[in-house]
Amino acid sequence: MTRTVVTGGAGFIGSALVRGLLEDGAPRVTVIDNLLTGHLENLEEVRDRVDFHEVDIRDYDAILPLIHGAGTVFHLAAIPSVPRSIADPVPSHEVNIDGTFQVLRACLDGRAARVVYAASSSAYGDTEVLPKVESMAPNPLSPYALQKLTGEYYMRIFARCYGLETVSLRFFNVFGPRQDPSSPYSGVLSLFIRAILERRAPTIHGDGEQSRDFTYVDDVVGLLIKAARAPGVAGRVFNAGNGGRITLNDAWRLLQEFEGVEIAPVYGPSRPGDVRDSQADTALAMELLGHQPRFTFPEGLRLTLDWFKRPPDIVRLKSATAS
Numbered sequence: 001m002t003r004t005v006v007t008g009g010a011g012f013i014g015s016a017l018v019r020g021l022l023e024d025g026a027p028r029v030t031v032i033d034n035l036l037t038g039h040l041e042n043l044e045e046v047r048d049r050v051d052f053h054e055v056d057i058r059d060y061d062a063i064l065p066l067i068h069g070a071g072t073v074f075h076l077a078a079i080p081s082v083p084r085s086i087a088d089p090v091p092s093h094e095v096n097i098d099g100t101f102q103v104l105r106a107c108l109d110g111r112a113a114r115v116v117y118a119a120s121s122s123a124y125g126d127t128e129v130l131p132k133v134e135s136m137a138p139n140p141l142s143p144y145a146l147q148k149l150t151g152e153y154y155m156r157i158f159a160r161c162y163g164l165e166t167v168s169l170r171f172f173n174v175f176g177p178r179q180d181p182s183s184p185y186s187g188v189l190s191l192f193i194r195a196i197l198e199r200r201a202p203t204i205h206g207d208g209e210q211s212r213d214f215t216y217v218d219d220v221v222g223l224l225i226k227a228a229r230a231p232g233v234a235g236r237v238f239n240a241g242n243g244g245r246i247t248l249n250d251a252w253r254l255l256q257e258f259e260g261v262e263i264a265p266v267y268g269p270s271r272p273g274d275v276r277d278s279q280a281d282t283a284l285a286m287e288l289l290g291h292q293p294r295f296t297f298p299e300g301l302r303l304t305l306d307w308f309k310r311p312p313d314i315v316r317l318k319s320a321t322a323s
């Protein structure tokens with residue numbers, strides 16, 4: 001049985017992927033994560049089936065033996081956030097570009113069969129036409145967008161020049177359980193959910209009419225697993241989105257409805273590097289990867305809200321009784 005490796009496997013999306021792989025039949029999963037933004041608690045219930053390595057992806061010598069001989073390497077480790085990359089571009093450059101290069105080198109030298117990469121919808125920037133389709137010219141508007149696009153180009157180059165099987169998925173604003181709301185750079189829905197549960201007003205940057213194709217994490221996990229198996233897609237790039245488009249005002253409105261409260265948001269200045277509208281054309285991923293999003297935005301938001309509302313002890317209690 002070939003090994004599966006997930007970089008960034010202790011993060012919000014990475015840990016959901018680890019869970020998905022185990023449910024899908026993988027006996028064990030190797031996780032590489034430096035715990036900069038990830039948390040071991042994210043892997044709590046599956047810890048006994050995870051080979052966890054607290055290692056930085058920039059450390060080629062450390063990652064090579066972990067990647068060596070792997071069947072699929074899912075490369076999700078990154079420093080996310082558009083505003084963080086503007087405020088502090090050096091770490092995100094080093095991790096998102098240099099780190100990605102080291103992962104690819106290790107995959108090539110370690111003869112990994114396939115690399116599936118977490119690219120970003122931010123590569124599109126502002127486009128005149130929606131939805132955004134893979135054939136459009138990229139137009140990155142921030143260091144983060146450029147870094148993720150560079151990673152994608154590296155995937156393509158390693159496929160073309162060295163024959164490594166790489167597949168890039170452009171994630172569209174993924175949300176769901178375990179998304180960490182503790183930083184001002186956190187994904188907006190995790191910040192909104194924390195605000196509504198604390199009965200506080202959220203901050204909306206701009207007029208709130210900007211829109212996103214918020215994609216529920218389990219749908220992205222499903223697509224990642226499909227991308228690891230699909231034939232004839234080496235070097236290609238696919239949108240990993242839901243296909244819908246929701247404004248921030250509507251997202252906040254829905255949360256108020258769910259909770260039965262009325263709290264007016266505080267509107268602040270727009271963020272530099274912010275994209276106005278984002279929506280995925282999902283046709284290519286459907287055709288070649290079998291993408292089939294299962295969760296509408298309200299369904300995903302409800303599940304996420306319920307997760308954040310769970311009694312804090314439940315997860316810990318379960319794992320304590322299991323061991």
Ligand code: UD1
Pocket residue numbers: 080081082083120121122123171172173174185186187188189191203204205206210212248270271274275277278
């Ligand atoms: C971008 C990418 C996304 C990627 C993410 C990584 C686009 C379209 N999307 O997300 O694919 O996964 O980076 O970090 O480029 N906002 C508020 N109040 C807040 C926080 C955010 O109004 O407290 C606004 C932002 O200004 C933005 C929207 O919410 O308009 C979404 O922000 P965020 O969740 O940070 O993600 P993006 O920057 O869109």
